[in-house]
Amino acid sequence: MGQPLEYPQYAIMLNMKEKRSVVIGGGIVATRKVKQLLDSGAEVMVVSPKLTPALRRLLQEGTICVQLRDYDRVDLQDAMLVFAATDDQNVNLQIAEDARAIRGLVNVAHAPHLSDFTNPGVLRYGPIQINVSTGGASPTLTRHIVDKVDRIIDDRLGILAECLLESRLAAQRTIDDETFRHEMLRRFGDVCWEAWEQEQPFPEWETWFHETFPLLTACEEE
Ligand SMILES: C[C@@]1(CC(=O)O)c2cc3[nH]c(cc4nc(cc5[nH]c(cc(n2)[C@H]1CCC(=O)O)[C@@](C)(CC(=O)O)[C@@H]5CCC(=O)O)C(CC(=O)O)=C4CCC(=O)O)c(CCC(=O)O)c3CC(=O)O
Numbered sequence: 661m662g663q664p665l666e667y668p669q670y671a672i673m674l675n676m677k678e679k680r681s682v683v684i685g686g687g688i689v690a691t692r693k694v695k696q697l698l699d700s701g702a703e704v705m706v707v708s709p710k711l712t713p714a715l716r717r718l719l720q721e722g723t724i725c726v727q728l729r730d731y732d733r734v735d736l737q738d739a740m741l742v743f744a745a746t747d748d749q750n751v752n753l754q755i756a757e758d759a760r761a762i763r764g765l766v767n768v769a770h771a772p773h774l775s776d777f778t779n780p781g782v783l784r785y786g787p788i789q790i791n792v793s794t795g796g797a798s799p800t801l802t803r804h805i806v807d808k809v810d811r812i813i814d815d816r817l818g819i820l821a822e823c824l825l826e827s828r829l830a831a832q833r834t835i836d837d838e839t840f841r842h843e844m845l846r847r848f849g850d851v852c853w854e855a856w857e858q859e860q861p862f863p864e865w866e867t868w869f870h871e872t873f874p875l876l877t878a879c880e881e882e
């Protein structure tokens with residue numbers, strides 16, 4: 661069961677593409693973890709004598725590897741992330757100990773205070789990801805916060821993030837002076853943010869830049 665954490669958790673965004681994760685357990689919690697890992701491009705192995713229908717389907721499709729038996733410490737070989745998600749607390753604790761011996765990072769489903777990492781509630785809008793954590797205090801509270809944030813943010817903000825990425829790439833190609841480029845991107849980002857808040861159309865980078873610096877553009881064209 662949960663206990664207060666000694667320190668706030670360190671926030672990090674992991675690129676899981678082709679990285680190996682092992683999920684021990686084949687129940688409801690394990691299924692949720694597997695889906696989230698697959699969404700992030702991870703390679704997933706599940707170890708459990710029983711599987712939910714969703715996990716069975718993923719096995720049949722060849723999307724995950726499965727050892728259809730009880731956990732054994734060899735299962736942790738080469739795993740970057742380990743999920744101890746069985747309904748047997750002693751097995752979960754043994755997995756945590758074994759994972760630490762091989763320096764893997766472990767999530768213990770029944771004990772946030774014994775976990776190296778926990779999963780936050782996640783909201784995605786295009787490239788934007790908003791993560792919510794209560795430090796293990798209350799997953800129900802996490803879900804309410806997620807729902808509330810989702811009522812404030814919309815998909816247009818995801819589209820804006822994609823447009824801003826394009827404008828940054830364009831600016832990196834065309835403006836050599838770093839200080840000036842950063843200042844321009846900051847100003848353009850502020851203008852776009854305002855447009856999102858006011859529910860106005862987003863300005864286009866080239867047009868905005870040329871309108872803001874007509875003289876500069878005229879010099880360039882000469
Ligand atoms: C520490 C953490 C570890 C981790 O899993 O990483 C953890 C641990 C535990 N969860 C428990 C219970 C529930 N978990 C959920 C749901 C979610 N749990 C998630 C994360 C986390 N859960 C991490 C901390 C997050 C934070 O810090 O805020 C979410 C946000 C994301 C995710 O799982 O990916 C996901 C939202 C899914 C969605 O939005 O759909 C529900 C609600 C539901 O299912 O609807 C319930 C039942 C109601 C309740 O208890 O509130 C129990 C008690 C078990 C028992 O009593 O036996 C423990 C163990 C303990 O606390 O001791």
Ligand SMILES: NC(=O)C1=CN([C@@H]2O[C@H](COP(=O)(O)OP(=O)(O)OC[C@H]3O[C@@H](n4cnc5c(N)ncnc54)[C@H](O)[C@@H]3O)[C@@H](O)[C@H]2O)C=CC1
Nearest residue numbers: 685686687688689690707708710730731746747751769770
């Ligand atoms: N982190 C979270 O969000 C939550 C955590 N929990 C905790 O997670 C535990 C698991 O919850 P559920 O998935 O709902 O349980 P579940 O009963 O659906 O699944 C348990 C799974 O563990 C497997 N298992 C049991 N012993 C095993 C072993 N020795 N080796 C490999 N697999 C083994 C079973 O075959 C089964 O597939 C709960 O007991 C609870 O403590 C519960 C709810 C949410």
